[in-house]
Amino acid sequence: FPSHDTYPCFEADDMIGIAVEEFSKLGKRVVILSNDSDFLQLLSNPNVLCAIPAKDVLLTGADFCSYFASQTKSNGVYISPTEYLFYKALVGDTSDNIDGISRLGYKTLYKLMEEQMTSEAQEHRTLYASDTLAYVDILASRGSQPNATKLESLVALNIDLIRRNYKLIELSSNTASPSTIHATLQCLKTVYPVPSKKSVMTDYSELFPTTTARVLVS
DSSP: OOOOSSSOOOOHHHHHHHHHHHHHHTTOOEEEEESOGGGGGGGGSTTEEEEEGGGTEEEOHHHHHHHHHHHSSOTTOOOOHHHHHHHHHHHEEGGGTEEOSTTOOHHHHHHHHHHHHHHOOHHHHHHHHHOHHHHHHHHHHHTTSTTOOHHHHHHHHTHHHHHHHHHHHOOSTTTSOHHHHHHHHHHTTSOOOOOOSSOTTTTHHHHOTTOSEEEEEO
């Protein structure tokens, strides 16, 4: 959408995240066609698949762990889709010019998390698995304590940066503006023709020649 008083700007990625939420409520199976790695966080939803044309890959949540390990320089880092947003918020995303904690990479964070989880209470392990931002707040609250872990201290020192990164990276109604949510729901009322039943990978260029991301629903 153009920037104008009457037509405010909307972030397309946020709209896709909200659309996925809405389709999932209806029990729909969603395929996201995009090369943007931000959409991988949506694989935490079992109804979502990510088609990545540049890699010729159709990815499910079950495949994410091995795919992430193979695509990063951080050998030995095995995380789930639910952890992906947490890691990006702390490490940052150079492709989108989003700064992370200084000198913290995926491999170092993975090691710190392994150490953290050895002494973490079960209720906080469960929280980390379901709501990583809430878990970030728990880590930050411990950062000033004398027995704070290295990770807790890092999070406490960088809590504003981490919260900002969540707002920038998370694709959901939790962080989207009310106007973006409204615009998305309005768009979902539009009826589009059913796409060809050919492979979504081979049909990508034909169906969407001028876009970088689309959502297919079945």
